[in-house]
Amino acid sequence: MAAPLQNGINLTEGPLAKKLFVFAMPILFGNVMQSLNGTINAIWVGKYLGESAFAATSNANNIMFFLLSLVFGIGMASTIMVGQRIGAKDEEGAKRVVGASALFYVLLSVVIAAAGLSLSTQILGWLQTPPDSMGYALDYIRITFLGIPFMFFFNYIMTILRGAGDAKTPFYFLLMSAVLDIALNPLLIFGFGPIPRMETAGSALAAVIAQGFSLAAFIVYLYKKKHPLRLTRADSRYVRFDPQIIKLLVRKGIPMGLQMLIVSTSAIAIVALVNGFGSAATAAFGAAMQISSYVQMPAMAIGGAVSAVAAQNVGAGKWDRVHRTTWIGTIFNLVMTGILVILIYAWNERILHIFLQDEAAIAIGMKINHITLWAYIVFGITFVVSGVIRSTGSVMVPLLTTFLALWCFRIPLAYYLGQAYGLEAVWWSFPIGFLCGLVLSVAYYIWGGWRKSSMSLGHSSGHAPSEA
Secondary structure, eight states: OOOOOSSSOOTTSSOHHHHHHHHHHHHHHHHHHHHHHHHHHHHHHHHHTOHHHHHHHHHHHHHHHHHHHHHHHHHHHHHHHHHHHHHTTOHHHHHHHHHHHHHHHHHHHHHHHHHHHHTHHHHHHHTTOOHHHHHHHHHHHHHHHHTHHHHHHHHHHHHHHHHTTOOHHHHHHHHHHHHHHHHHHHHHHHOBTTBOOOTHHHHHHHHHHHHHHHHHHHHHHHHHTTOTTOOOGGGGGGSSOOHHHHHHIIIIIHHHHHHHHHHHHHHHHHHHHHHTTOHHHHHHHHHHHHHHHHHHHHHHHHHHHHHHHHHHHHHHTOHHHHHHHHHHHHHHHHHHHHHHHHHHHHTHHHHHHHHOOOHHHHHHHHHHHHHHTTHHHHHHHHHHHHHHHHTTTOOHHHHHHHHIIIIIIIHHHHHHHHHHHOHHHHTTHHHHHHHHHHHHHHHHHHHSOGGGOOOOOOOTTTOOOOOO
C-alpha cells in the first residue's frame, strides 16, 4: 500500500463541516467564473448581434450540455474510484484508474467531436432552430465541436484532482480559461485590426483557444510540480485498456452518463417546445437559463464536494462521516441557494435587461423566473443527496428516479400545459419535476440499498472487482 497523497485535503479526518466548506469553495468559485464567462459572452452576442444570434447560441449550448453528458459518467466514475482509492491510501490503484480512464476518455471525446461535425446541420434541424438563427447556430456549433477534445479532457483532469481532494489547482486553471475567453470574445466577435469580424463563430473560437491553452498549461504545471497522480514513463503500464477499470467505467459510468443524458435531453425537449413559440420566447428562455445557472451554482459545488468527501470516507470505511456529509451539504445548500433566489427575485427585471433588449422577451423571462426560481432550492437538496449516493457507485436506481421525474412527469406535463394553456403554463413543469425528483431520491437514500454498492479494485494481477 502506498503512502497517502501529499496534494489536496485529507477528507476522512478532522472537522467535517469546515473541510466540506473549504473543499466546496474553489468548486463554487470555479462555477461562478464559468457562468460569468458564459454570461459576458451572452451579453456580447445578445446585445450587439441581436435576439436571433442569442437564440442560436442558446440552442448550440444545449447541445454542448448534451454532449458533456455523454462523457460525464466516465469522468464521475473515475472521480469516485480515485476518491475511494485515496481514502484507502492506495496510490497505485488511483494511478491505474487515471491511466485507463484517461485513454478511454480521450478516444471517446475524439469520436464525439467527429460525429458532431458531420451531423451539425441535422442536429440543429432536430432542435427546430428558428430559421433566422440557423446560420449563426451552424457557425457557432461547428467550431465548438472542433474544441470538444480540449474541453472534455480539461474537465476530466479537474474531476480527477477533485477526487484526490485537490479543488484549488483546478480552480486556478479554470480561472485562467475564463479570463482568456472573456478577453478574446469581443476581439473575435467584432474583429480588431487584422482579426476579421466572426460574430458567433468568434465567440466559439474564443472558447476553444482558451480551453486549449489552459489545458496545456494545466498539464505542464502538474508535471513541473510532480503531482502524485501524474503519469510518468515508469507509469506507462497503466495507460492501457485495463479490463477491471474499463468494466467499472462502463458499468458505473454509462448509467451516470445516461442520467445526465436524461437531464440534458429533457432540457432540449423543453427548448424544442419553446422554439415553437418564436425567437422572443427562445431568447427569454435562454436568458432565464443563464440566470438559473447562477442559482444552481451552490448546489453543483456542494454536490460535487459531497461526492468527493463521501467517496474518500467510503474508501476509509467511515460511514458516520458519509451520513453527516449529507446533512451538512443539505444545510449549506438551503442557506446559499436560498439567498441567491431572494436576491434575484428582488432584481428580476434589471437582471434580464442585461441579456435582452426586446420588451416582449423580457416580459416572458420575468414570468419564467417568478415561477421557477424557488424550485432550484429543491433541486439543490436532490443534487446533494444524489452526490452522496453516487459516492458508493450506486447508479441504477438514481438513473430510474431521474427518468421518472423528468420524462414521466416533467416533459409530458410541459407539453400538455403548453398545448392546453399556452407558454406561461409550461414553466410550472419545472417545480413539479424538481419535487418529484426530491421525493424519489430521498426515499432511496432512506430505504434503498446504495450503501452495499462497491467500486473496489482487484490487484494488478487480475482479480475481478467486487460489486454488491
